[in-house]
Amino acid sequence: MNGDLGDFLRSRRARIRPEEVGLASYGRRRVPGLRREEVAQLAGVSVDYYIRLEQGRGPGGPSRTKSGGVSDAVLDAIARVLRLDEEEHAYLYAVARPNKKRERRAASRVRPGIRALLDGMGHTPAFVLGPAMDVLAWNALADALSGFGGMTAAGRSMPRQVFLDPASRELYPEWSAVAAQTVANLRICAGRHPEDPALCALVGELSVKSEDFRRLWADHQVKECAYGVKRMRHPVAGLLTLPYETLTIPTDPDQTLVVYTPEPGSETAERLALLGSWAGARA
Structure with missing residues (x-):
């Protein structure tokens, strides 16, 4: 880059x-x-x-x-x-002032303690993102919501899902806002890891395959997705309004824990509970 x-x-x-x-x-x-x-x-x-x-x-x-x-x-x-x-x-x-001496990350390594933390959050979707916004680990409710377990390793990428999966435009009612936010956050990632081969390859792939990505990338908007609200239209649970918070993992600063935090008793919380029950019955 x-x-x-x-x-x-x-x-x-x-x-x-x-x-x-x-x-x-x-x-x-x-x-x-x-x-x-x-x-x-x-x-x-x-x-x-x-x-x-x-x-x-x-x-x-x-x-x-x-x-x-x-x-x-x-x-x-x-x-x-x-x-x-x-x-x-x-x-x-x-x-x-890029730090070119920084060691390349071990992308797939999520500590067992973090995986146990995810599993313990049974009533809310939670997952871990790597430095290129790739999904490294998730809990059962996040899987029921986004289907991470059924994806290939390359497919478990938030930018690829948004720009290369046609279903994402149905999944996100406010797709344009989600796309712009994704690119702005990916810019942050690129600034932190300018020499990362996987990240460079991702930007190159999306630039070739998505006109929307090329346009947004050229705008050079910079915004970290630290918290906010995302709306999703799930085929089973219906329309969900999902506030989210992100936390950097202190021992692995290139990894981010993302937790959806619907208001207790809200319609979204109830729908997520039903989704969890549905997914458990299928399993």
Whole structure:
């Protein structure tokens, strides 16, 4: 995923109008938003420095850290000029200074204790995601809800399900929002693991096979799916409104526990209980 830094910076400056940052808008602009020279001026760096940064050629000079990366001060100044939010700011740090020495993950290894925790959550769907949003482990109710057990290892991928499985458009009544959220979260994953071969292959595969994915990926939206609400239309349980929370596993920071938390006594909670009973009877 080389070039992510430059693409990200270009996409962010394209959304800022000159008048928003106190600059006079004069002359015809070939591209929307700020020019590179204007970003450099507002951030207090030389034009050549910023151009090299955006082109991925590695800036030189006093604004480098001792380890050779871009300094915090420069990244913070650019983030301020481009009006990045907290997650975009963190993503800028990740792609500007990727940790290439990081050991590649053991994707399928979920500790027995975590699996026991999943099984103990019998009344709510719960599963573990890896760094590429691949489903590594799940409990019985999550299986009844999403059918993880009947999928291939490659198919147990949230991005693949959303973009490559035609049934996902029926499963998610608000498919467009789910798709945008999936890509924005995958951008976070890509920033954290820029050299991961499996993640690079996933982005390449989806880019080739899905026009919707290509369009959303090119937007460079960055948003972590830490919590929220997802609506699903299950063929047995019907329409479900599922609040969810995610927790990073401290001993395995590349893995995330996802738990759906329907309000007790709600229609969704009752439907999930019936779904669990139905799945148990089938088993």
